[in-house]
Amino acid sequence: MPEAKIDIREIEYGTEDYEQTLYLRHEVLRRPWGRSIAEDDLDHEANDLLIGAFAGEKLVGLGTLVWLEDDAAQARYMAIDEAYRQEGIGSRILETLENAAREAGKSKMILNAREKAIPFYEKHGYSLTGELKVPPFIPIPHAMMEKNL
Ligand SMILES: CC(C)(COP(=O)(O)OP(=O)(O)OC[C@H]1O[C@@H](n2cnc3c(N)ncnc32)[C@H](O)[C@@H]1OP(=O)(O)O)[C@@H](O)C(=O)NCCC(=O)NCCS
Numbered sequence: 001m002p003e004a005k006i007d008i009r010e011i012e013y014g015t016e017d018y019e020q021t022l023y024l025r026h027e028v029l030r031r032p033w034g035r036s037i038a039e040d041d042l043d044h045e046a047n048d049l050l051i052g053a054f055a056g057e058k059l060v061g062l063g064t065l066v067w068l069e070d071d072a073a074q075a076r077y078m079a080i081d082e083a084y085r086q087e088g089i090g091s092r093i094l095e096t097l098e099n100a101a102r103e104a105g106k107s108k109m110i111l112n113a114r115e116k117a118i119p120f121y122e123k124h125g126y127s128l129t130g131e132l133k134v135p136p137f138i139p140i141p142h143a144m145m146e147k148n149l
Contacts, residue, residue: 008092011050020059028079033138051096053089060084063093072108073101102149110146121145
């Protein structure tokens with residue numbers, strides 16, 4: 001089913017590829033909990049870095065980077081199409097975000113991990129910095145993690 005060749009590239013805010021990110025995020029991160037991506041305020045994404053994984057023209061994975069004011073950046077919205085998981089795509093996206101943060105002079109990455117994704121981030125060198133908490137947007141526990149770049 002999944003194609004062998006996956007391209008990792010930047011997505012520009014407001015383009016057709018950006019529209020695909022809304023659909024993917026809705027399907028992977030919101031719809032299973034009866035929520036909608038339309039509830040998220042995404043205006044700030046004009047300033048964020050969005051990295052997509054493409055099988056041909058189809059978006060099959062996403063991760064975004066928010067530039068924080070201090071020496072840190074925050075990885076957000078990591079979402080891989082269910083049919084394309086366990087193939088290293090999430091790792092490639094996360095590494096691309098980390099490299100971009102490093103090149104911009106950031107020394108730390110932070111993120112708010114879903115409980116089930118914590119082992120994935122631990123394998124990438126992240127450590128827990130907070131307790132598991134249920135955020136307002138979806139009813140599953142998340143915990144803050146960070147990594148020195
Ligand atoms: C968490 C998530 C982003 C990880 O993405 P992914 O593309 O599946 O991640 P990877 O394939 O890079 O790594 C996952 C596992 O596959 C393994 N893997 C990587 N390449 C592989 C390959 N070619 N063949 C087999 N396994 C492979 C990795 O070693 C890793 O092992 P683990 O399960 O023991 O951790 C993805 O599962 C997802 O979108 N989940 C749902 C949404 C979510 O929870 N997002 C995170 C919000 S904080």
